[in-house]
Structures are given as C-alpha cells and as structure tokens.
Amino acid sequence: MYFSFNSSKMFFFIILIFSTLISISSNSWIGCWIGLEINLLSFIPLISNSNNLLSTEASLKYFLTQSIASINFLFSILLKMILMKNFEMIFFLSIMINSSMLMKMGSAPFHFWFPNIIEGLSWFNNFILMTWQKITPMIILSYYFNKNFILIIIMLNAIIGALGGLNQTSLRKLMAFSSINNLGWMLSSIMISENLWLFYLMLYSFMISIMCFLFHILNMFYINQLFINNMNSLIKINLLINFLSLGGLPPFIGFLPKWIIINFLIMNQMYFLTFILIMMSLIMLFFYIRIIYSSFMFNYLKMKWFKIFIKNNKFLLINFISFFSLTGMILSTFLYL
Template sequence: MLFPMNSNKMFFMFILFFSTLISISSNSWLGCWIGLEINLLSFIPLISSPKNLLSTEASLKYFLTQSIASINFLFSILLKMILFKNFEMNNFISIMINSSLLMKMGSAPFYFWFPNMMEGLNWMNCFIIMTWQKISPMILLSYYMNNFFITIIMILNVIIGAISGFNQTSIRKLLAFSSINNLGWLMASLMISENIWLLYFLLYTFMNSILCLLFYLLNIFFINQILNLNLISFLKISLFINFFSLGGLPPFLGFFPKWIIINFLIHNNMYMLSFIFVMSSLIMLFFYIRIVYLSLMLNFFKLKWFKINIKNNSFLTINFFSLISLSGLIFNTFLFF
C-alpha cells in the first residue's frame, strides 16, 4: 500500500467506490441522490481523526456544505418532477441542479469551503477529494447541463483558480486552487466530448497521484519546506517535472489534453474563451516556476551536511512514472506535424 490504511479505512474506501458507481449508473435522479448521500457518509470517517483537530474541523465543514448541496439537489429534482410539463421553468431548474452539483465538487463560485478544508487533510484524503470525489458530480452534470451557465462557471473557475494562488505558502491550498482551475478545463472537455473528459481526468488523476505521494513520502506541506530542505537533485527533478506537467507546460504530458481543448475552442471560433484559458494556465505556471526558481537558484540556509534521500520501492516506482510525463513530447509532436 502506498498510503497506510487500517481495515476500517479500507471498508469505507470500498463504500466510497461503491457509492460512486451507484450515482453514475442510476437511471433516476433519486437514485443519483442516494448514491451521493452514501458517498458523503462514507468519506467523513476517512477525513475525521480524533488525534487531529484540523481533520475534525474539515470533516464538519465537508458535512455541512455537502448537506446543503444535497438538500438543494433533492429540492431541484422534486421541483422538476412536479413541474415537468412547464417548459418555461426548465432553464431555472437546470441552473439549480447544476449549482448544487458545482457546490459538491468545490467549483467556483461555491468554492468557499474547499481550500480551507484541504488545509486540514492528509495527503491521501487530499488526493481523494481532488480526483475521485469529482467523478459523480461531473457525470451527473453532463446529464442535465445548462450550456450558457456552465460556460460562465468555466470562466470563473479558470480565473479564480489562477488568481487565488497568489501569495499562497501552503502546498495543499495551492493544489486546491489548481484543482479549481482544472475544473474549468474539465467542464470544457465535458461539453466537447465524454471521451476527451475521460482522457483529461485520467491524466489529471495520474499527475495528482504522483505529487500527493511525493509530498507524503517527503512529509512536505509548505513551500518553504521545498526551499529549505536539502533534497537530492533526483528528488527535485521528479518534483518539478510533475509540477510542470500539472501546469500544462509543453512538452510534458499535461499539455496534451489542454492542447486538444484549445484546438477545439479555436476551431469553433471561441477565441476569447481560449485566450482566457491559456492566460490562466500561464499564471498557474508562474507559481510552479517560482517554486522551481527559488529552490534551484537561491542559496538558502540549509543543513549542508545532511542530504534528504528516500529509499522506498513505491517512491522509485513513482519516479519511474513521473518520467512518463516526458513522453508527452511524442503526443505533442504528432499534434503539431
């Protein structure tokens, strides 16, 4: 196991996986709501810990926000069942359903709970809430999507996710705002094609898993730890490759799905939307390049006699997979020529 878990945690992980399957495979809105509720109740025991007050606070925040979103979702689907013949209300109901699902996944402008909650979680739970917990709301969003409303939400996501990352010293908050930024890209891919969404989501999950495991093994939570700890060069290179791939810097693997989305937007004459998306990615890359520049170029007060290395089989495996990000050069070469 990459992340240590006891039998109780494994049981709740299984329920979490099972509840997502219930939501996305249900043929009624009520069944989708039941799956979302099981998902909520199974994730709270994974978050809460009697030894950490921040985890308990995070579980309470998660429960309250997800309960409000579930109530709104249930009210919206009941309103849809009552007023199914009133076509004038369909637009309003679709916005209500979309808003409740956006709150569940921590999307802008309903992201108020997401970064502060991420600050109280360990790296395993951070990885789950950034990836797996977004599957059910995203799939349900594709069933009843209001295109104009979602386009506005996409723009808000990429702008807020990029600008809010300024002056962040916590890596967990930085990844939370990066997740909000990537939600805009995920919604754009969902509007294009479910296959493109699946490709983007799998690559995003792959890059997040490497980063979260790397920070877990190094026990790093803040940017100044990357700067002050005397990491060996191989660790730094592995970390920076994954940062750049997550930011979408060519020729890394993370650039490949973003280039597909930008290409589609340009071919459909959505020049302003593609410009906003590209500029937001450049701002996100500025954060990552700043971390790389400071840790490589500046000479901080470090423990010069002590170099940090990790002799761990899982870490070696992750380093091997991080080098796969360089294979993005192959895909990007096929795209350009």
C-alpha cells in the same frame, strides 16, 4: 498520516467506490441523490481523525457544505417532478441542479469550502477529494447542462484558480487552487465529449497522484520546506518536471489533453474562452516556476546537517513516472498522424 488503511477505513473506502458506481449507473434522479448521500457518509469517516483537530474540523465543514448541496439537489428534483410541464421554470431548475453539482465538486464560485477543507487533510485524502470525488457530480452535471451558465463557470474557475494560488504559502492550498483551475478545463472537456473528459480526468489524476505521493514521502506541507530542506538534486528535478506537467507546459504529458481541448474550442469558434483558459494557465505556470526557482536557487546553510533520503524502490518509481511525463510531446505529435 499514512497511505495504509486499517480494516474500518478500507471498508468505507470500498463503500465510497460503490456509491460512485450507484450514482453514475442510476436511471433516476433519486438514485443519483442516494448515491451522493452514501458517498458523503462514507467519505467523512475516511477524513476524520480523533487525534487531529484540523481533520475533525475539515470533516464537519465537508459534511455541512455537502448537505447544503444535497438539499438543493433534492429540492430541484422535486420541483422538476412537480413543474414538469411548466417550460418557464426549466431554465431556473437547470441552474439549480448545475449549482448544486458545482458546489459538490468545489467549483468556483461555490469553492469557499474547498481550500479550507484541503488544508486539514492528509495528502492521500486530498488526492481522493481532488479526483474521485469529482466523478459523480461531473457526470450528473452532464445530464442536465445549461450551456451559457457553464461557460461563465468555466471562466470563473480558470480565473479564481489562477489568481487564488498567487499568494499561497501552503502546498495543500496551492494544489486546491490548481484543482479549481483544472476544473475549468474539465468542464470544457465534458462539454465537448465524455470520452475527452475521461481522458483528461485520468491524466489529471495521474499527475496529482505523483505530486501527492512526492509530498507525502518528503513530508512537505509548505513552500518554504522545498528550499529550506536539503534535498537531492534529482528530487528537485522530479518536482520541476511534475509541476510543469501539471501546469500544462508543451513538452510534458499535461499539455496533451489541454491541447486537444484548445483545438476543439477553436474549431467551435470559442475564441474568448480559449484566450481566458490559456492566459490563466500561464499564471499557474508562473507560480509553479517561481516555487521551483526558489527551491533550486536558495541555499540554507543552517539545515546542512539534515539530509532527506528516499528509499531506492520509491525513488526509482518517481524517476520512471517523471520520465513518462516527458513523453507528452511525442504522443501529441503522433495523435493526428
């Protein structure tokens, strides 16, 4: 598992970026569909690895689920073109198009494939799947919203993301359910404004990149590794800051976009939705704090001979990023001045 690419992987990575640009700049449904298909065919070579059975299985599962979503989307487009004047079918078609995009991004209740596939991927591929692969479906979804349907989906994402992560021992599955929970916030932000969604996505991508980078350097995949391995206290503090920032605790940068969304939802009198999102965020924070508490408090004498070291340049980068995570309250204070 490496962050570096060979030439063929780099080629597919460039195609992946261009496929997203094709979809979001297209002025027709067929153009969006073509971009999605190119995206699918470029991401599979990135995640498949002949030496790893888990990644091969994950690539096959990803192909099957994305193909089902693409067929559903194409069928919806064709129906829309045929039944253009039939207003009774518009509601049904909007739900079909929305559902296919939600399946594409791994949203609840179509999330059945998401944690299983993430479990078989490297941390870098997980980062792409949790951030970049959500851009195209989210933008296509914003073209054809069914507001009442999306409100139910937002609540489902928040609840399933929070409750699904409670009994997980795998860090990758934990990040998957965290991503599902954050998807609820993302859908709320895109209902308010595309600029707010872009701001949320950028900050979320920043926070997820820190976590994936840290776990990649420490070579960690399970929760028990956080307190079995003999880590430096500064590394544990960095993990604490970044976990709490991802959960959206007020002093950290992850609180800023959530605070803006809560303000807008309360202004639009969506009190029940706001209550669900806040309560589920508290559950997310509960299991983040539980993990950090364990890593700080548990002491394994058997592993004292094994010490984890991080190169100075990487450690300085992690410390700088963690310091940036602490500036959330300052930015929140000056936002409305």
